[in-house]
Amino acid sequence: MDSRNVRLAVIPGDGIGAEVVTEGLKVLEAVGTKVETTTYDLGASRYHRTGEVLPDVVLDELRGYDAILLGAVGDPSVPPGILERDLLLKLRFEFDHYVNLRPVKLFPGVATPLGGSRPEDIDMVVIREGTEGLYVGAGGVLRRGTPYEVATQESMNTAYGVERVVRYAFEKALGRPRKKLSLIHKTNVLTFAGDLWARTVDRVSLEYPDVATDYYHVDAASMFFVTQPERFDVIVTDNLFGDIITDLGAAVAGGIGLAASGNINPDRTAPSMFEPVHGSAPDIAGQGKADPTATILSVAMLLDHLGLTEEAARVEQAVAEDLVERQTGWASRTTHEIGDDITARVVG
Amino acid sequence: MDSRNVRLAVIPGDGIGAEVVTEGLKVLEAVGTKVETTTYDLGASRYHRTGEVLPDVVLDELRGYDAILLGAVGDPSVPPGILERDLLLKLRFEFDHYVNLRPVKLFPGVATPLGGSRPEDIDMVVIREGTEGLYVGAGGVLRRGTPYEVATQESMNTAYGVERVVRYAFEKALGRPRKKLSLIHKTNVLTFAGDLWARTVDRVSLEYPDVATDYYHVDAASMFFVTQPERFDVIVTDNLFGDIITDLGAAVAGGIGLAASGNINPDRTAPSMFEPVHGSAPDIAGQGKADPTATILSVAMLLDHLGLTEEAARVEQAVAEDLVERQTGWASRTTHEIGDDITARVVG
Numbered sequence A, B: 001m002d003s004r005n006v007r008l009a010v011i012p013g014d015g016i017g018a019e020v021v022t023e024g025l026k027v028l029e030a031v032g033t034k035v036e037t038t039t040y041d042l043g044a045s046r047y048h049r050t051g052e053v054l055p056d057v058v059l060d061e062l063r064g065y066d067a068i069l070l071g072a073v074g075d076p077s078v079p080p081g082i083l084e085r086d087l088l089l090k091l092r093f094e095f096d097h098y099v100n101l102r103p104v105k106l107f108p109g110v111a112t113p114l115g116g117s118r119p120e121d122i123d124m125v126v127i128r129e130g131t132e133g134l135y136v137g138a139g140g141v142l143r144r145g146t147p148y149e150v151a152t153q154e155s156m157n158t159a160y161g162v163e164r165v166v167r168y169a170f171e172k173a174l175g176r177p178r179k180k181l182s183l184i185h186k187t188n189v190l191t192f193a194g195d196l197w198a199r200t201v202d203r204v205s206l207e208y209p210d211v212a213t214d215y216y217h218v219d220a221a222s223m224f225f226v227t228q229p230e231r232f233d234v235i236v237t238d239n240l241f242g243d244i245i246t247d248l249g250a251a252v253a254g255g256i257g258l259a260a261s262g263n264i265n266p267d268r269t270a271p272s273m274f275e276p277v278h279g280s281a282p283d284i285a286g287q288g289k290a291d292p293t294a295t296i297l298s299v300a301m302l303l304d305h306l307g308l309t310e311e312a313a314r315v316e317q318a319v320a321e322d323l324v325e326r327q328t329g330w331a332s333r334t335t336h337e338i339g340d341d342i343t344a345r346v347v348g
């Protein structure tokens, strides 16, 4: 980063999005980053007001920022899928967020539903492909609503798309103590796509002799997330399998309230976008009940992406300390109070 | 059933398959069913010997049985996917096993990795569609091995295929105390297929006013399997999502050593096939270490399918009693000993 301000686009979105983003920005400011934020009112209310989800002019404007912070999108008043596809997925595809980076890490002091697991057992990074697979939206429907209806979905996978995310994953694995990379797929059933993924990992692995690789079918991997999470260090997987196992990962690592993510364009041809893994949770919106921790950890990922590694580490450390404290009295703090407490630790 | 013998085709398969099937048959005999078994040597060794996986004449012969009991297929000496696709999946498709029935039930006395869950929290039945979706094998590859490779997989879903399994699921839900049916899919991304599934559940639900329905995205459902399994009673889902969540279900319900399944053709136009959810586990094959319980519970499902409900209940009861006993000394019993102990309880 040069010394100019970070230009950040903020999309609070729907439901609890605005509340958690407020706390994320509070922490971002406290860390001392010079940041200039512009808020975009994308989401359900704009959709209802204007019928638009993400107009092209807004998309073009967003392209000019250094990064995007997103709260959550989705509201029961909007037909399911519209905001997800035309806003969230559109940004991922248009900005070529081919790395969806999702750490699965059990912080000390955090309760996991897995009775026998300790923090050292659950410490992985899932690298989910973000621009291909079943998420491309290909497919169709024939004779809709009749007894003869046929509906298809097509998963599209390219050497170009798979290789770049696999390379990113090897680099990530190389930088971690265990240096282990697991491919998760379903090669015995998805033979065409699975073969491309497996061959790509094999080929690129020749360039990374220090990284150990292995392979799990997605069904077996899901089982091991619960029974032996210590098997995993860095995981690379396709868009849909990554969607499923990262929610599962969030569950075993203390819940969706703590799971952060980055939709990353490593080539920096467009801004990367950081967001909590959780959704808009309309049932608890506006009540100060949402946990802003996932957003604050997403801010740490954002700082890291901008090269502000020291700042990123300070935010993560502040969260880690707060999580240890939480073992008593956690339920009684509001969204703001959690944000304030973490902010105070960042300031030091 | 008329009073003639049950004609059962047995496919022990690979790895631990033969060992667990031996115990399953022991229990089947002990329960007093008049059963005539014929063993088929399908699997890795036949493949190596003859190059064949499932010759058409064998397929036709199998069609004549009342049911099939399968141990496990798959061996490291055979290229991945061959036995799975040309044997296991071929049988499911050829014999129209459109219901893949997989109970996820925590028996009293069994340890679950979920620290806080009790048997009453984990008691569901997953009904996985078995003849459509991404399992049809559609797709292709272009420019294989070049930087321009494209690999596709197509999920095919029909009103015919979805409706029949959804109807089965409603009937199943109606017969259970909670009368609750959850659809698991990913309607916000797989819009064509998801729409067909969701509309079908909505439409059929009008005929089942006593069954409550709800919907979960597969990612959220995976999380809830771990954090709140008590949400689920009967689940209906597509082939791939069912594959993933039933392995996850096996993990939370005490492990893959206990998970039974039935590949069912409810119209009885071909034999149904019963098999443990686990694989061939070549690493422990031939050592008497495999747990035959999943196979024995699959035998209970087989009995139930044949209308021998009292016999099925006796087998399940024997397993339940054995599982309570296991809390001490479990690890020390061999495959045979477990089979013998359960058999002794069946005999009474």
Ligand SMILES: CC(C)[C@H](C(=O)O)[C@@H](O)C(=O)O
Pocket: A084, A085, A088, A089, A243, A277, B188, B189, B219
């Ligand atoms: C909202 C939905 C489209 C999205 C996805 O499936 O990617 C979400 O589940 C996620 O994981 O970010």
Ligand SMILES: CC(C)[C@H](C(=O)O)[C@@H](O)C(=O)O
Pocket: A188, A189, A219, B084, B085, B088, B089, B243, B277
């Ligand atoms: C072996 C494999 C093809 C199979 C499947 O994916 O259905 C297995 O995982 C299962 O669940 O029975």
